[in-house]
Amino acid sequence: SHSQALAGKEILITAGGTREPIDPVRYLTNRSSGKMGYALAEEAVALGASVTLISAPTALPAPRQVNAIYVESAKEMRSAVLERYNKVDVVIKAAAVADYRPLKEYDRKIKKKDDRFILELVKNPDILAELGQNKKDQILVGFAAETDELEKYAQEKVRSKNLDLLVANDVTIPGAGFAVDTNIVTLFDKDGQAEPLAIMSKKEVARRILLKIKELLSQR
Ligand code: PMT
Numbered sequence: 001s002h003s004q005a006l007a008g009k010e011i012l013i014t015a016g017g018t019r020e021p022i023d024p025v026r027y028l029t030n031r032s033s034g035k036m037g038y039a040l041a042e043e044a045v046a047l048g049a050s051v052t053l054i055s056a057p058t059a060l061p062a063p064r065q066v067n068a069i070y071v072e073s074a075k076e077m078r079s080a081v082l083e084r085y086n087k088v089d090v091v092i093k094a095a096a097v098a099d100y101r102p103l104k105e106y107d108r109k110i111k112k113k114d115d116r117f118i119l120e121l122v123k124n125p126d127i128l129a130e131l132g133q134n135k136k137d138q139i140l141v142g143f144a145a146e147t148d149e150l151e152k153y154a155q156e157k158v159r160s161k162n163l164d165l166l167v168a169n170d171v172t173i174p175g176a177g178f179a180v181d182t183n184i185v186t187l188f189d190k191d192g193q194a195e196p197l198a199i200m201s202k203k204e205v206a207r208r209i210l211l212k213i214k215e216l217l218s219q220r
Contacts, residue, residue, distance in 0.1 A: 128163075
């Protein structure tokens with residue numbers, strides 16, 4: 001059995017979709033429910049790991065025996081992740097992090113006025129890329145949410161972000177990606193070798209990812 005496959009390992013997992021504030025009543029976000037990241041946290045505990053879950057807002061309860069840390073924006077997620085990076089064996093970035101945030105956070109509600117309103121956005125820090133640049137001996141696992149040319153973009157992300165494993169999902173396929181209880185993923189190793197998996201529950205996908213990580217840890 002795999003019951004204690006990750007005993008003694010410290011694993012950091014991110015989940016959910018970040019919220020980028022516009023004004024006191026509004027924010028920009030995405031369709032992430034947190035289900036994929038929370039399934040990873042639960043399965044990692046089941047395999048004996050010590051788990052920290054850095055979560056953007058979701059409707060899900062914190063999994064048992066997980067150290068849950070709640071954040072909202074990409075900038076908050078970045079600080080929470082970097083603070084802990086050097087103390088963990090594995091990082092899995094299942095969160096859907098906003099690539100852009102509003103340039104300005106209004107301190108009062110934006111009033112309805114003209115027929116058109118232009119909101120200016122600026123690039124957020126790429127947390128995963130930063131982890132890749134500062135990697136020591138952690139196993140770094142990224143996700144890729146794609147709508148086209150999955151293989152091409154996945155290969156690019158593995159290389160440019162210095163990943164040990166990339167989990168790519170085509171979020172346009174029914175039964176895959178955002179909000180549903182199943183996923184259809186392809187695992188890419190650090191050489192870009194692809195292993196496509198069949199449709200399965202996010203719990204089962206989580207277990208497959210964690211057993212792959214176990215293999216990578218035992219090769220060190
Ligand atoms: O939460 P669910 O409803 O269960 O949906 C699951 C999911 C679709 C959110 C999940 O399977 C998934 O694909 N997560 C990654 C979504 C994403 O942001 O993908 P991306 O291709 O835009 O980003 C690539 C990687 O870089 C991700 O690991 C992301 O966490 C990371 N990233 C992205 C932007 C940024 N500024 N900083 C980052 O760290």
